Amino acid sequence: xxxxxxxxxxxxxxxxxxxxxxxxxxxxxxxxxxxxxxxxxxxxxxxxxxxxxxxxxxxxxxxxxxxxxxxxxxxxxxxxxxxxxxxxxxxxxxxxxxxxxxxxxxxxxxxxxxxxxxxxxxxxxxxxxxxxxxxxxxxxxxxxxxxxxxxxxxxxxxxxxxxxxxxxxxxxxxxxxxxxxxxxxxxxxxxxxxxxxxxxxxx
Amino acid sequence: xxxxxxxxxxxxxxxxxxxxxxxxxxxxxxxxxxxxxxxxxxxxxxxxxxxxxxxxxxxxxxxxxxxxxxxxxxxxxxxxxxxxxxxx
Amino acid sequence: xxxxxxxxxxxxxxxxxxxxxxxxxxxxxxxxxxxxxxxxxxxxxxxxxxxxxxxxxxxxxxxxxxxxxxxxxxxxxxxxxxxxxxxxxxxxxxxxxxxxxxxxxxxxxxxxxxxxxxxxxxxxxxxxxxxxxxxxxxxxxxxxxxxxxxxxxxxxxxxxxxxxxxxxxxxxxxxxxxxxxxxxxxxxxxxxxxxxxxxxxxxxxxxxxxxxxxxxxxxxxxxxxxxxxxxxxxxxxxxxx
Numbered sequence: 226x227x228x229x230x231x232x233x234x235x236x237x238x239x240x241x242x243x244x245x246x247x248x249x250x251x252x253x254x255x256x257x258x259x260x261x262x263x264x265x266x267x268x269x270x271x272x273x274x275x276x277x278x279x280x281x282x283x284x285x286x287x288x289x290x291x292x293x294x295x296x297x298x299x300x301x302x303x304x305x306x307x308x309x310x311x312x313x314x315x316x317x318x319x320x321x322x323x324x325x326x327x328x329x330x331x332x333x334x335x336x337x338x339x340x341x342x343x344x345x346x347x348x349x350x351x352x353x354x355x356x357x358x359x360x361x362x363x364x365x366x367x368x369x370x371x372x373x374x375x376x377x378x379x380x381x382x383x384x385x386x387x388x389x390x391x392x393x394x395x396x397x398x399x400x401x402x403x404x405x406x407x408x409x410x411x412x413x414x415x416x417x418x419x420x421x422x423x424x425x426x427x428x
Numbered sequence: 429x430x431x432x433x434x435x436x437x438x439x440x441x442x443x444x445x446x447x448x449x450x451x452x453x454x455x456x457x458x459x460x461x462x463x464x465x466x467x468x469x470x471x472x473x474x475x476x477x478x479x480x481x482x483x484x485x486x487x488x489x490x491x492x493x494x495x496x497x498x499x500x501x502x503x504x505x506x507x508x509x510x511x512x513x514x515x516x
Numbered sequence: 517x518x519x520x521x522x523x524x525x526x527x528x529x530x531x532x533x534x535x536x537x538x539x540x541x542x543x544x545x546x547x548x549x550x551x552x553x554x555x556x557x558x559x560x561x562x563x564x565x566x567x568x569x570x571x572x573x574x575x576x577x578x579x580x581x582x583x584x585x586x587x588x589x590x591x592x593x594x595x596x597x598x599x600x601x602x603x604x605x606x607x608x609x610x611x612x613x614x615x616x617x618x619x620x621x622x623x624x625x626x627x628x629x630x631x632x633x634x635x636x637x638x639x640x641x642x643x644x645x646x647x648x649x650x651x652x653x654x655x656x657x658x659x660x661x662x663x664x665x666x667x668x669x670x671x672x673x674x675x676x677x678x679x680x681x682x683x684x685x686x687x688x689x690x691x692x693x694x695x696x697x698x699x700x701x702x703x704x705x706x707x708x709x710x711x712x713x714x715x716x717x718x719x720x721x722x723x724x725x726x727x728x729x730x731x732x733x734x735x736x737x738x739x740x741x742x743x744x745x746x747x748x749x750x751x752x753x754x755x756x757x
Contacts, residue, residue, distance in 0.1 A: 436561040
């Protein structure tokens with residue numbers, strides 16, 4: 226290792242101890258804060274403006290903010306992993322499982338592209354969004370989600386690096402083709418499994 | 429407005445091109461705005477550096493710094509004119 | 517334009533914090549000792565990289581606050597929840613080490629070179645940092661290029677380089693956006709056309725403007741300058757956030 230900055234650690238990021246060996250993916254550090262990383266301007270979407278549409282299934286389905294809140298919600302406690310090497314343990318979210326939403330879309334093809342306000346997009350196979358692995362969340366640690374963290378509603382797919390959980394989610398485009406999203410087109414991995422360190426496109 | 433860390437893409441750009449290109453002039457493929465790369469709006473550097481058109485926010489260029497390589501795209505540039513110091 | 521078309525090898529250079537100056541409760545200037553520092557131009561940047569003892573790394577770009585001929589200095593304003601700035605503002609002390617890569621950037625730089633044009637510097641918040649390097653450069657050279665700094669800042673407590681700028685009262689105008697001191701000649705608010713017009717040399721003298729700050733601030737000022745008759749190429753901007 227080269228030059229070490231004394232005192233840069235501990236406070237914000239630290240290497241997990243051996244007791245967390247099975248819980249923190251390789252190459253990750255524990256974060257105490259919640260860093261904000263963005264590829265564009267923070268989107269300020271009001272709950273009145275917000276809606277979510279699933280296109281590409283046999284039925285097109287759309288929910289407003291009120292529709293979403295009327296659906297049965299789950300409390301989720303999960304670890305999140307950012308490709309920039311921080312991991313945050315035991316984050317608490319409230320939201321609706323994608324299973325519930327996709328059930329309204331009829332028969333669906335194999336791949337999904339999450340589309341956000343502001344033009345962000347990220348892709349995953351639909352099978353990664355079903356089976357209790359993904360949610361549309363609208364509360365973080367008991368509070369409405371701040372705009373810089375993707376509120377009012379963002380995707381949460383904690384089994385993948387966090388760029389696979391789109392902030393300011395607006396639509397889900399389903400198709401038979403796996404189309405790359407923003408970072409996938411810019412050199413990041415199509416699948417993004419933190420346990421296999423799938424960071425860059427050919428990792 | 430939230431104040432962020434001061435940002436500049438000059439480092440990643442210099443790394444990619446091997447010389448300063450903040451004076452290089454680009455044309456936005458979306459809206460046609462023409463101007464030096466030094467005038468673009470930069471986000472990043474993590475997970476990657478994103479240069480956007482100051483007029484229409486179109487993504488002009490992305491640069492991702494992996495430990496062993498640079499990954500670069502220029503999806504929104506119709507043209508990039510890089511001065512070489514020669515005379516015309 | 518010396519240096520713009522020359523192949524530039526960029527590597528991380530070890531740096532040691534030589535001294536620390538507290539500017540405001542949220543901002544500090546770090547003077548760095550960098551063996552092999554190639555020198556820089558007024559307005560350039562460096563990328564700063566921090567490495568934790570366990571290997572975690574984070575990097576950010578900062579404008580150089582010092583004049584050419586001085587050692588590299590960074591002025592950093594703490595961003596709450598930021599990764600790098602809280603360390604640089606609250607923790608780093610003389611003797612601490614980090615890495616820098618640069619200097620970089622050839623667009624937002626000022627040199628007293630032909631054509632000699634009057635200069636208007638307009639900074640918003642920490643956007644004043646590269647402009648301070650330009651003011652210092654001019655002063656160190658004893659250069660007589662007409663230069664004025666219009667510094668837009670939230671309130672008196674947020675003013676960076678206060679003593680240095682107050683000493684140059686003939687060159688520096690403070691513009692407060694939220695809270696103005698009792699003796700301020702204007703009510704707090706955004707920079708308006710009249711303020712810019714008072715601060716700038718007339719368009720007939722072909723002034724050039726350097727505008728640095730948050731995106732919304734830069735857009736606002738650039739539009740006003742166009743309206744005052746600055747041609748677009750005479751407005752150099754640098755945006756952040």
